[in-house]
Amino acid sequence: MVYPIDGPLTDAAPGRGFTMQLATKSVLDLFGFDSKEDALEAARTYWNPYKVDWWLENGIPMMIGERNGYELVDVDGHRVIDVHLNGGTYNLGHRNPQLVKRLTDALEIIDVGNHHFPSAGRAALSRALVESVSAPMSKVVFASAGGEAIDVAIKSARWATGRRRIVTLVSAYHGNTGLSVAAGDPKNSAFFLSDRPEEFTQVPLNDLLALQNELAKDDVAAVMIETIPATAGFPMPETGYLAAVADAAAAHGALYIADEVQVGLGRTGSIWAFAKHNVTPDIVVTGKGLGGGLYPIAAAILNDRAAGWLLQDGMAHNGTFAGAELGCAVATEVLRITSDPATKTNVLSLTGQFSDGLAAIKDRHSMLREIRQDGLVIGLRFDGPRGAVAVMRELYRQGIWAIAASYDLSVLQFKPGLLLSSEEADTIVNIVDKTLRALG
Numbered sequence: 001m002v003y004p005i006d007g008p009l010t011d012a013a014p015g016r017g018f019t020m021q022l023a024t025k026s027v028l029d030l031f032g033f034d035s036k037e038d039a040l041e042a043a044r045t046y047w048n049p050y051k052v053d054w055w056l057e058n059g060i061p062m063m064i065g066e067r068n069g070y071e072l073v074d075v076d077g078h079r080v081i082d083v084h085l086n087g088g089t090y091n092l093g094h095r096n097p098q099l100v101k102r103l104t105d106a107l108e109i110i111d112v113g114n115h116h117f118p119s120a121g122r123a124a125l126s127r128a129l130v131e132s133v134s135a136p137m138s139k140v141v142f143a144s145a146g147g148e149a150i151d152v153a154i155k156s157a158r159w160a161t162g163r164r165r166i167v168t169l170v171s172a173y174h175g176n177t178g179l180s181v182a183a184g185d186p187k188n189s190a191f192f193l194s195d196r197p198e199e200f201t202q203v204p205l206n207d208l209l210a211l212q213n214e215l216a217k218d219d220v221a222a223v224m225i226e227t228i229p230a231t232a233g234f235p236m237p238e239t240g241y242l243a244a245v246a247d248a249a250a251a252h253g254a255l256y257i258a259d260e261v262q263v264g265l266g267r268t269g270s271i272w273a274f275a276k277h278n279v280t281p282d283i284v285v286t287g288k289g290l291g292g293g294l295y296p297i298a299a300a301i302l303n304d305r306a307a308g309w310l311l312q313d314g315m316a317h318n319g320t321f322a323g324a325e326l327g328c329a330v331a332t333e334v335l336r337i338t339s340d341p342a343t344k345t346n347v348l349s350l351t352g353q354f355s356d357g358l359a360a361i362k363d364r365h366s367m368l369r370e371i372r373q374d375g376l377v378i379g380l381r382f383d384g385p386r387g388a389v390a391v392m393r394e395l396y397r398q399g400i401w402a403i404a405a406s407y408d409l410s411v412l413q414f415k416p417g418l419l420l421s422s423e424e425a426d427t428i429v430n431i432v433d434k435t436l437r438a439l440g
């Protein structure tokens with residue numbers, strides 16, 4: 001069995017997977033519930049009744065209990081391998097031992113800090129982030145979450161250009177804060193009367209002409225693109241498209257913002273996914289996996305032009321928890337592990353393993369219509385407009401948690417962990433095969 005349930009935690013070396021530490025106290029005990037039913041009832045009453053019932057009705061009765069490596073154990077004991085990873089939050093596994101140690105060591109000395117002052121943590125992390133981008137970057141503005149960092153990116157681009165309009169892609173998702181939600185698909189913004197069509201324009205992916213027509217109005221502050229759009233089901237940018245977008249933006253005085261919240265941090269085999277497309281962004285936004293699933297932290301990495309406001313009035317943007325020092329401690333270690341050549345080697349080897357395994361499955365099961373893949377960014381398109389929902393449900397029963405793409409329910413987002421062992425990858429492929437056989 002790939003996941004022994006006792007023994008000490010191992011080092012999280014790439015390809016070695018993890019062993020599981022026996023929990024001494026259950027999650028239900030931790031929060032004072034006698035049963036899963038009691039906790040669900042409280043969640044329905046005091047938290048979000050719609051969400052609680054949606055998952056139950058759709059056959060995913062998940063309430064996460066123990067979590068280690070790439071395995072989740074429901075509080076009722078059902079085990080699944082996590083191939084959703086909360087959008088890449090757990091790229092390096094749940095409770096990665098090296099990251100847990102980094103956080104607990106830091107807790108001996110520091111807390112979140114005070115955002116008004118310079119700190120060693122923010123200095124170290126901002127330097128590491130600037131150096132991680134091959135394009136000439138200059139400064140980092142921290143945030144608590146991806147949407148907040150997207151807001152920073154938009155504000156920086158507006159300050160730099162003196163323009164207001166932002167162009168994004170149809171079916172984009174960049175977060176749920178004021179500006180980030182308005183930048184994405186109106187499904188999330190119009191519901192709260194928070195859409196701003198006069199400030200945010202959407203064009204289809206791979207339609208360069210549509211983008212050029214918008215840029216030609218010479219009022220665009222920035223083009224913002226998620227390098228491989230996750231919520232749209234990972235449709236792939238055509239060769240040369242992103243570089244042409246960046247060139248066109250520059251020619252019209254607009255900035256290029258690369259949203260790498262989901263697809264960055266090593267998932268494509270490159271630390272940043274845009275680097276494979278010969279793009280030089282003005283701003284890179286990262287989040288999710290940056291905090292290793294242990295401490296929320298996100299960042300906008302800015303070049304000189306985008307960072308100009310920091311010289312004029314660096315007090316103009318603040319956040320109490322933005323760049324919290326505990327988050328900096330975890331994130332510097334995340335970057336170190338992610339940049340380790342051994343991690344890249346493991347990602348490349350897993351990429352080939354999933355590519356071969358999934359192609360063989362596609363040959364056997366006609367319901368799997370298309371495989372979209374760049375490294376460990378994988379979208380599986382199934383028959384029918386809601387095809388991935390049925391697969392998501394059956395996968396959960398068979399032992400894998402992967403989520404359907406919200407804006408295209410025919411596509412299953414399939415995001416295996418960067419540190420999986422090849423045995424674990426085999427197990428995942430076998431479960432997918434078994435699941436599609438069961439769905440017949």
Ligand SMILES: Cc1ncc(COP(=O)(O)O)c(C=O)c1O
Nearest residue numbers: 145146147173174175226261262
């Ligand atoms: C591409 C992308 N950008 C931004 C965000 C927003 O991040 P957060 O939920 O941390 O605010 C998300 C979240 O799913 C995302 O997928």
